[in-house]
Amino acid sequence: MTIAAAFFKRDRLYLLLIIFILAVNTAIFLPLEKKGQGKKTDVSERVIGKEKMAEQLLLERENVEGMLHKNRPLAILFMLTSLLILAIIFLGILVDLLLLSFKLSRKKIEMATYKPHNISWNAWDVAKVVILFMFFGYCIIVIESLLAAPFPILKNNNFRMILNTSILDLLCAVFILQLTVGQYKEKLISLGISFKNFFRNIFYGIVGYMAIIPILVGLLIITAIVIKLINYVPEREPVVELFLKEKDSAFLIYTSIFTSMLGPVIEEVFFRGFMYNAFKKYIGIFWAVLLTSALFAGLHTNIVGFLPIMTLGILLAYLYEKTGTLVSSITVHTIHNLSMVLFVFLIRQIRS
Numbered sequence: 001m002t003i004a005a006a007f008f009k010r011d012r013l014y015l016l017l018i019i020f021i022l023a024v025n026t027a028i029f030l031p032l033e034k035k036g037q038g039k040k041t042d043v044s045e046r047v048i049g050k051e052k053m054a055e056q057l058l059l060e061r062e063n064v065e066g067m068l069h070k071n072r073p074l075a076i077l078f079m080l081t082s083l084l085i086l087a088i089i090f091l092g093i094l095v096d097l098l099l100l101s102f103k104l105s106r107k108k109i110e111m112a113t114y115k116p117h118n119i120s121w122n123a124w125d126v127a128k129v130v131i132l133f134m135f136f137g138y139c140i141i142v143i144e145s146l147l148a149a150p151f152p153i154l155k156n157n158n159f160r161m162i163l164n165t166s167i168l169d170l171l172c173a174v175f176i177l178q179l180t181v182g183q184y185k186e187k188l189i190s191l192g193i194s195f196k197n198f199f200r201n202i203f204y205g206i207v208g209y210m211a212i213i214p215i216l217v218g219l220l221i222i223t224a225i226v227i228k229l230i231n232y233v234p235e236r237e238p239v240v241e242l243f244l245k246e247k248d249s250a251f252l253i254y255t256s257i258f259t260s261m262l263g264p265v266i267e268e269v270f271f272r273g274f275m276y277n278a279f280k281k282y283i284g285i286f287w288a289v290l291l292t293s294a295l296f297a298g299l300h301t302n303i304v305g306f307l308p309i310m311t312l313g314i315l316l317a318y319l320y321e322k323t324g325t326l327v328s329s330i331t332v333h334t335i336h337n338l339s340m341v342l343f344v345f346l347i348r349q350i351r352s
Helices: 003-038 044-072 073-102 124-147 157-183 196-228 240-245 249-300 303-323 329-351
Strands: none
Touching: 003 124, 003 249, 003 329, 044 073, 073 196, 073 329, 124 249, 157 240, 157 249, 196 303, 240 249, 249 303, 249 329, 303 329
């Protein structure tokens, strides 16, 4: 039996799922493409659309300024928040200078909790998890469509988005554990799941995040300048729109908890503990860090936030590589997401 025949016999289910996913995507996107070709939009219409978006953003800015002018307590809160952000940036610069001094003096900071070892899973196993993730994503959409009539809440796009994300993230964790612990008999530490030196690794995560904040801010400023020069008006991410417009308090609380705490844990297990380890076997640490960070950024944001999120991903991979556990990277990821959630809630309060 040839290698190809053996591969097909062993993993034909995943190959069939790939064909199914490609067929579904083709069925979805081809009609949309034809519709787009049939309804051509000239340059002037696109320019007008961008101008309207820019005018809307300007109007929102004026409304925010007016709200802050009228609501003094809110204005004070906004000012204190701005000062806090500036203080954090300044502290981050100090941390960077301190770390640079350690580097120049050639002082080594011992961070390792566990020494890395050769893991059993490979890049194809990562592909398997992605295939299952996409397949069950379509299954969930179909099930929700069938249940939309008896359960009207499923017609709420925000609810469906968070529900789908929650279910798929949990399924992803199950798939990873089944492959690594179930099939390959690996221990959880092979995925970076360990509580040894827990508080020390949390400290490393906090210091790492403080150090990278000035870099993230710098990249955001550069990105903002570039998009202004090219007259690009970015659209808000769906999750940001959700936090700004959703009125159900219980739903907002769950979304905040999931975004700030549960999501980072599962994402770190997948991107750093599972994917990074698999890629590192084939392309080495440097390229594995870059590739997983780019994929991490591509999944999370639009083109405007790509570089900052990729930079954050590099830090997350670096911390995992240095410590051998996911505690530091989960700490960074959680702090970052929680900060973003709190910031969006502040904007929501100002706009309300």
